[in-house]
Amino acid sequence: MIASIDLIHPTVCKHGSLMQPVRLGDSYGCQVCRKFCDYPAMVAHVQTHDKAAISHNGYKIYRCQHNCANTRSPHYHCVCSTITGKKTSCIKHLQTCPGMRTPPPSQGLSTPSPMPATHPPPPSQGLSTPSPMPATHPPPPSQGLSPPSPMPATHPPPPSKIKRVPRTTCCFCNLVLNKKNIKLHIRRRHSSRAPDINQERHLASVCVDHLKGIFVVRRSFTGPANPVHVQRCTWGVEHHVVCELEECKRALQFAARSGIAGFQCVHLKSVTYCPVSQSNDTVLEENVLNDMVGKKWFSSSTKRTCLERQAVARASSSPLSTVVQMDNDPKIYLSVHEPRTTYFSRLGRVLVCYDPHKNTWHCPCSTPRMPCPHKAIGKWHLNQSHPSLFQGIRVGSDCVLQDGGVYFEEACIVRRACI
Structure with missing residues (x-):
């Protein structure tokens, strides 16, 4: 009932x-x-x-x-x-x-x-509507x-079936949501639209070669600095405005095919607001290098390689090494001159990174814990400008004997104090 x-x-x-x-x-x-x-x-x-x-x-x-x-x-x-x-x-x-x-x-x-x-006996209810109802229905009351x-x-409609709503996954954050909302979600959460570069909002940059117009610019606004080299030389006979990042080059080529001649990536736009600095490049002294060889930090062949690269840099009127420090980044970057144009030195310079906290070196031309001329020049520069980083030295099993000397890896250098 x-x-x-x-x-x-x-x-x-x-x-x-x-x-x-x-x-x-x-x-x-x-x-x-x-x-x-x-x-x-x-x-x-x-x-x-x-x-x-x-x-x-x-x-x-x-x-x-x-x-x-x-x-x-x-x-x-x-x-x-x-x-x-x-x-x-x-x-x-x-x-x-x-x-x-x-x-x-x-x-x-x-x-x-x-x-x-339910109530057939009372006579008072026999005058009510139930008396004519059985007359219209021949079946007995039990079958009523x-x-x-x-x-x-x-007559009633069948039980309703739930229609399955199509779902999809966001390709940026792997969020599962309704398919009809994916466009709105991407536009709100992952839109590439960003405010234009201006004096209040731009990437930090430092000029490392005033003659050729080469700058070191922070890669992005968020995350690690990971700076890159860009060249913006708008004086002289030949002008060069280029960024070494491959994605920026592809964007520049696409803009040229689309008829946008004045396109510049975010790194080149940020160079406009680079602070003015005088050309006070550090001249690396040979006696510092001799002292490092005397302490068996470098081999004699490594010393000759560093002096040869210093001579090539002077002939091209370019600084051999320049220290670059980004805001809110504990790492020390050094822009080292490279005479050859390779995949890691598209603009003739290589960025060497030194982490004082982990005491590790990184260069794009070699694997970790492997020596290279750029790391050697970076150590030469830091030993002259920041000698406190090399106060403690120990000889470990990672040393490599070359020409009667000892070539030390990154793990062999132990610092006692940090700047």
Whole structure:
């Protein structure tokens, strides 16, 4: 036996009927949620709840958003007073609920029919409507309840099936979301649109070769500095405006094919706001190198290589080595001259990185813990400008004997103090 439709929860109503708002003073309230507004807006608001409603066996169950039974999350009410949270759980319950096997009571056919079967003896009720009802239905009263059973299988709509919403994964942050929202998500979270380079917002840069117009510019605004070399030489006979990053070169080529002749990457634009500095390049002294050879930090062949590269740099009017320190970066970078043009020195210079905290060296021309001329020149420069980095030396098993001397790896140098 199902309770009257008026005794069921307000979010459960007959299929095809529209839920009416409740008037509270001058405003109207929604029976599904806690919204209050005027009547036209409330009628439009009630229709928005149809998307989450469930239609089953002549009933229409809306998703309740009130604090029913200390439940703050949205939920569904059944005719048997059962509360379910998810829509899928509610549909599974409705398919097995005994109270949902019969349709909701109508206006005058379902309530009088059980009265003659339950109370036939009293004569006072014989004058009521149940007396003509059996005359119109030849079957016996015991079978009077059987006709409603096949009706739900024919007239009411079948149980609703949940349509699976297409989902997709963001290629930037691997977030799983609805496919219809992927464009909005990428535009809000991963848009490449950034403010233009100006005096207040630009990448830090340092000029390392004033004659050729070569600068060292921070790679990006966030993350490690990892600076790169750019050349912006707009004086003399030949002008050179180029960035050594491959992605910047591809962007420049694409802009040229598109007819954008004045395109510049973010690194070249930041050079405009490079602080003015006088050309005070450090001249490396040979006696410092002799002292390092005497302490067996370098071999004699490494000393000859450093002096030969110093002579080549002087002939080309370029500084052999320049120290570069970026803001908020503990690492020390050295821009070292390279006479050959290779994949790691597209503009004739190589960036050597020294980490004082880990006491490690890195050069793009060699693997870690392997010697190279650029690391040797960097050690020569730092030993002259920052001798406190090389106060403690120990001889380890990583030493390499060359020409009767000892060539020390990065791990053999132990500092006692840090600048």
